Amino acid sequence: MERPMKNSGIEWIGSIPENWSLQPVKALVERIWDGPFGSNLKGNDYTSEGIPVVRLENLRYMQFDESKKSFVSPEKYETIRRHTVRQGDLIMATFISDDVKVAQLPLSYDYAINKADCIGIKPSRHVDLRFLQYALSSPSSYIGLLQETHGSTRERVNTTQIKMLKLPIPPLVEQKRISNFLDQKCLKIDAISTSISEEIELFEQYRRSVIHEAVTKGLNPDAPMRDSGVEWIGEIPAAWNIVPAKSHVVIHNGRDPLDEGDVPVYGAGSEPFKCSKEYKLGPTVLLGRKGTIDRPKYITGRFWNVDTAFDAYTDNLLLVKYYFYLSICFDYKRYISQTTLPSMTQTEYLNMRIPLPSVGEQDIIVSFLDKKCAEIDSIIAAKKQQLETLSQYKKSLIYEYVTGKREVPA
Incomplete structure (x- = not known):
């Protein structure tokens, strides 16, 4: 039996379950803050070690990229510590050209500074951290925020626009159930995506080795x-x-x-x-x-x-x-x-x-590489399309469950 639904009144959200509410983000969080601007954090403030800084390049869709590390000294941190993000906080990218990138601070960080183009979000005790991350990352939130950037040359949002964004919110017990379900599903999708990405990297390395062999050895x-x-x-x-x-x-x-x-x-x-x-x-x-x-x-x-x-x-x-x-x-x-x-x-x-080599031999090598690289590039393109398909599936799955279109069994 299908559960009763009601009209949310928002086109890009559509119908939501009857027992869910529609709430602005500001009602779901204790605090939202941006990072230090301009001269408060300059290029020469960065150090090789110290207090971590979260930058735009760390934020990917539903993931935090730890491979790119930046730091400031403890002394510099003391001057900008009000921009601190801690465990249990979310960090959101202000640029939303393709999607909304929201990540949790990884367990390897006790705390960090969020840079100016990254927004810190501290959820209230009445909202599941992971559910809020999924809800903000949903395509429906992307469309909602995109409406606020209409006419801008770059799709960028600020703290006020995020606070006013309305999200469909289920009871806390159901939030946790949805989060657990999506965690399991997304983990499987991410594992497949990682495997395909590794295959792409191998083919790109193979392409380079074929080129190197041909242009240096004939x-x-x-x-x-x-x-x-x-x-x-x-x-x-x-x-x-x-x-x-x-x-x-x-x-x-x-x-x-x-x-x-x-x-x-x-x-x-x-x-x-x-x-x-x-x-x-x-x-x-x-x-x-x-x-x-x-x-x-x-x-x-x-x-x-x-x-x-x-x-x-x-x-x-x-x-x-x-x-x-x-x-x-x-x-x-x-x-x-x-x-x-x-x-x-x-x-x-x-x-x-x-x-x-002679021009004649160059011509033969170029013809060989054109054909060989086209074959390799075709394989790489097919695998990149697989990644895109998985990405779209992941986003649609998140949308369907955080808007209540599909229900996780109790």
């Missing part, structure tokens, strides 16, 4: 070899040359476009993020200058690049596509000249020594 396993004298290259076919890239490569700086248009604009390691009226013509290789320097891109047709990326061209003795495959294999760690923000100069790229 495709003839019987070719006589000799030492290249370059560590990341190793041995090369005896008939190949080792040359400085500047013998065959020209590199240009990027800059911000003057006017908007329909030409895709790239930065270091990025997909197009805006459009320009100005353009350059490919084929070219975009090399990272600052930031994500180890993800070169091969570009054909019209494009524009900002100053975080160089555009590189080759002469008739070095195919652009072959140079692109080479650039994937560069030993970037050796050339990083700034630890806080990885960067490379034109001089460093141009002084690199690279293997140079």
Whole structure:
């Protein structure tokens, strides 16, 4: 027998069980606070150890990423301690472009500071911590908060908007029952997702090894070899040359476009993020200058690049596509000249020594790699689609149970 339902009066929530109530977040929490802004916490305040700082990069969907650690000194902490999050608190990202990211402080942290783009939430004693996390992470909460950011260039919420967000709330006993059920379901989904992510990483490593083998060893396993004298290259076919890239490569700086248009604009390691009226013509290789320097891109047709990326061209003795495959294999760690923000100069790229087979052999290698990488990329794309399907299933499961569309048996 289906339980009685009532109209919530909110389109993106729909019907809720008759014995549930609709309450604003401010009625469910003891306190909501944001982190220190501006000069209260600057880049030079961070230390290699001390009091942990929760940053935006730590917050993922229903998870806390502990792999990225930041700290401030105990002395600095004393000046901003009112922004402390503790065990039993939730931390929510202010940016909601894709979903609402809410995490619990991991058990390895007794307490921490939440940064300005992370909001601390202390639930009241009458609300189950995990249920509140699920409810805030629900697609219905995402849609509700998105209404508050209408017209903004970036989907960002503040403490006032979060306090006013209305959530469907069951009795405490049912909250705990829903939380326990979703914990079990999400644990299984996360385990499958982790396994698929590991498979993707293995295929990406395999792709890189195939490229490295082809551009440094060639495709003839019987070719006589000799030492290249370059560590990341190793041995090369005896008939190949080792040359400085500047013998065959020209590199240009990027800059911000003057006017908007329909030409895709790239930065270091990025997909197009805006459009320009100005353009350059490919084929070219975009090399990272600052930031994500180890993800070169091969570009054909019209494009524009900002100053975080160089555009590189080759002469008739070095195919652009072959140079692109080479650039994937560069030993970037050796050339990083700034630890806080990885960067490379034109001089460093141009002084690199690279293997140079004949143009005919380059063409054969490029054709082989185009086909092989397309096969690997197809497998990776299919696995990424599996991850997306699992992600959507997890979100729909959370939505159905925290809005009462489906019931956990007592």
